Amino acid sequence: MNATSASLSRNAVGAFGLFAVAVYFFLYAPVVTMVILSFNDSIGIGLPWGGFTTRWYRESFANTLAIGAFFNSVRLAVVVSIVSTTLGLGVALASRRIFKGKALVLNALILPLLIPGIVLAVGQITLFNVMGFLPGLWGATLLGHLVYTVPFAFLNIFPRVHRFDPNIEAAAADLGATPWVVFRTILLPQIMPGLIASLLFCFTLSFDEFTRTLFLIGSENTLPVYFWSIILTDPSPAASAIATLSVLFSLSVIGGGLLLLNLRRRKGDSDATPVGAH
Amino acid sequence: MQVGPAVALFLVFLAAPLTVTIGMSLFRTTIFGVDWTLTLANYAKFFSEWLYTDLLLKSLRMAATITVVVILISFPVAFWLAKIVRPGWKITLLLLIFAPYWVSYVIRTYAWMPLLGRTGVVNYVLMSLGIIDAPLDVLLFNEFSVQLVMVYIFLPFGMVPLYLSMDRIDDNLLRAAADLGSTPASIFRHIVLPLSAPGLAGGTITVFVLAIGSYVTPRLVGGPSGIMFGNLIADQFGASFNWSWGATLSIFLVTATLAIVALISSRVSLNRIFLQP
Numbered sequence: 282m283n284a285t286s287a288s289l290s291r292n293a294v295g296a297f298g299l300f301a302v303a304v305y306f307f308l309y310a311p312v313v314t315m316v317i318l319s320f321n322d323s324i325g326i327g328l329p330w331g332g333f334t335t336r337w338y339r340e341s342f343a344n345t346l347a348i349g350a351f352f353n354s355v356r357l358a359v360v361v362s363i364v365s366t367t368l369g370l371g372v373a374l375a376s377r378r379i380f381k382g383k384a385l386v387l388n389a390l391i392l393p394l395l396i397p398g399i400v401l402a403v404g405q406i407t408l409f410n411v412m413g414f415l416p417g418l419w420g421a422t423l424l425g426h427l428v429y430t431v432p433f434a435f436l437n438i439f440p441r442v443h444r445f446d447p448n449i450e451a452a453a454a455d456l457g458a459t460p461w462v463v464f465r466t467i468l469l470p471q472i473m474p475g476l477i478a479s480l481l482f483c484f485t486l487s488f489d490e491f492t493r494t495l496f497l498i499g500s501e502n503t504l505p506v507y508f509w510s511i512i513l514t515d516p517s518p519a520a521s522a523i524a525t526l527s528v529l530f531s532l533s534v535i536g537g538g539l540l541l542l543n544l545r546r547r548k549g550d551s552d553a554t555p556v557g558a559h
Numbered sequence: 560m561q562v563g564p565a566v567a568l569f570l571v572f573l574a575a576p577l578t579v580t581i582g583m584s585l586f587r588t589t590i591f592g593v594d595w596t597l598t599l600a601n602y603a604k605f606f607s608e609w610l611y612t613d614l615l616l617k618s619l620r621m622a623a624t625i626t627v628v629v630i631l632i633s634f635p636v637a638f639w640l641a642k643i644v645r646p647g648w649k650i651t652l653l654l655l656i657f658a659p660y661w662v663s664y665v666i667r668t669y670a671w672m673p674l675l676g677r678t679g680v681v682n683y684v685l686m687s688l689g690i691i692d693a694p695l696d697v698l699l700f701n702e703f704s705v706q707l708v709m710v711y712i713f714l715p716f717g718m719v720p721l722y723l724s725m726d727r728i729d730d731n732l733l734r735a736a737a738d739l740g741s742t743p744a745s746i747f748r749h750i751v752l753p754l755s756a757p758g759l760a761g762g763t764i765t766v767f768v769l770a771i772g773s774y775v776t777p778r779l780v781g782g783p784s785g786i787m788f789g790n791l792i793a794d795q796f797g798a799s800f801n802w803s804w805g806a807t808l809s810i811f812l813v814t815a816t817l818a819i820v821a822l823i824s825s826r827v828s829l830n831r832i833f834l835q836p
Contacts, residue, residue, distance in 0.1 A: 326672060400772065521673065
């Protein structure tokens with residue numbers, strides 16, 4: 282079987298497996314239950330079961346507030362993922378050489394991962410307020426999301442860039458390729474998986490972000506902010522239906538992305554091996 | 560030039576907000592707005608009433624409990640996934656651990672309400688089995704429910720880094736140790752534990768920072784007794800509208816959080832945790 286089976290008894294292997302199954306159950310039971318209850322023909326969010334209905338889904342699709350909030354979320358997430366991947370790529374490329382303040386830049390990038398989100402959100406809204414700007418989707422919220430997602434973009438791209446042998450670029454440049462040609466034909470194909478991963482990651486981070494958004498968005502809505510308002514005021518199976526649709530959307534974006542990455546790998550088997558080989 | 564835009568963004572929206580927060584904490588908010596005379600009154604207020612230090616300590620304790628439970632659950636699962644599972648199953652099982660990453664924590668918190676509420680699934684099942692006569696109220700709206708739900712939400716943040724660290728451990732090391740007569744306990748102590756240190760530290764820091772700054776979960780399933788420090792901060796920017804007091808509370812939260820992070824990173828450096836290529 283596998284490496285450690287040699288040193289572990291059959292019972293120990295069985296115990297690990299059982300424990301893992303229990304953890305997977307714990308991880309999935311609540312969300313699966315929520316999905317099932319979103320088809321419950323009852324006004325309560327729990328049991329008893331009042332029969333099967335698609336009423337909550339029909340209501341959700343007719344709910345213009347929810348639809349508007351969904352499109353706000355998608356547009357914001359698209360912009361956030363593209364901008365943060367671009368910024369993350371810039372820092373990752375720069376981090377291959379030594380430059381003044383490099384350590385400071387890298388530490389500043391990690392800092393948002395170490396500060397509770399709510400602290401940054403209230404700090405950002407205070408700043409906006411002091412400067413006389415109004416909160417909103419495309420100002421405060423966009424900036425707040427970017428500070429949150431750029432570190433993740435960088436962390437997705439950095440290992441790819443770091444593993445790439447700079448001598449190959451140097452050779453291409455010696456042979457007369459312009460910097461842009463070197464980047465596009467040599468570096469870009471190698472780091473593409475990192476870029477796609479970063480786009481996906483930042484998209485879902487932004488799409489699902491709530492606490493920061495709540496403070497920064499003012500009177501506009503994203504889907505999580507809208508969802509929050511209905512579960513605080515009027516929790517019904519409609520909330521479960523909207524949540525289910527949102528989960529389906531996130532997972533299909535990720536699923537599509539992984540498929541794309543996989544296709545790329547199959548197509549270009551040879552080009553993926555030299556860098557990934559340790 | 561490559562770092563310029565990112566640096567500008569971080570100056571404007573990371574450094575400046577933190578500076579403004581510190582500045583704001585040195586003033587007082589009155590019913591007429593902010594009184595712009597420098598004062599340490601907010602800091603004096605924090606220490607003059609046990610209420611605030613108590614809530615901070617309680618939140619630290621809750622976040623620590625959540626982190627420890629997450630790591631204790633994650634360790635065996637990550638090891639199982641990295642070293643025991645057959646290669647054919649690995650990708651599927653790994654994806655199943657990653658998938659909850661892509662589901663909003665608001666939704667994953669909400670998912671517990673139909674389970675634990677008075678008319679929730681757990682009460683319903685227990686009552687129809689005749690185990691209890693009346694719905695249990697202890698399931699929801701207290702410290703226990705907050706911790707349970709946060710363990711659930713943050714589990715992937717513990718499992719994924721631990722898995723990534725353990726997956727890098729060379730199988731031959733484990734085989735060699737076993738061949739030379741090491742017991743599983745000593746293999747764990749001398750090989751698995753030290754080599755998974757970056758994942759362990761990374762998971763611990765991530766879960767702790769997320770838990771200590773929580774707002775959503777305590778607000779939704781905490782009730783009055785499950786409230787945490789993040790909720791107190793948020794309230795100052797909502798109904799109470801006391802921004803300078805909220806800024807002061809933020810500073811205490813950041814200081815406490817960074818102190819714990821520093822403690823962990825004194826054992827395993829942050830570069831090794833986050834930038835290991």
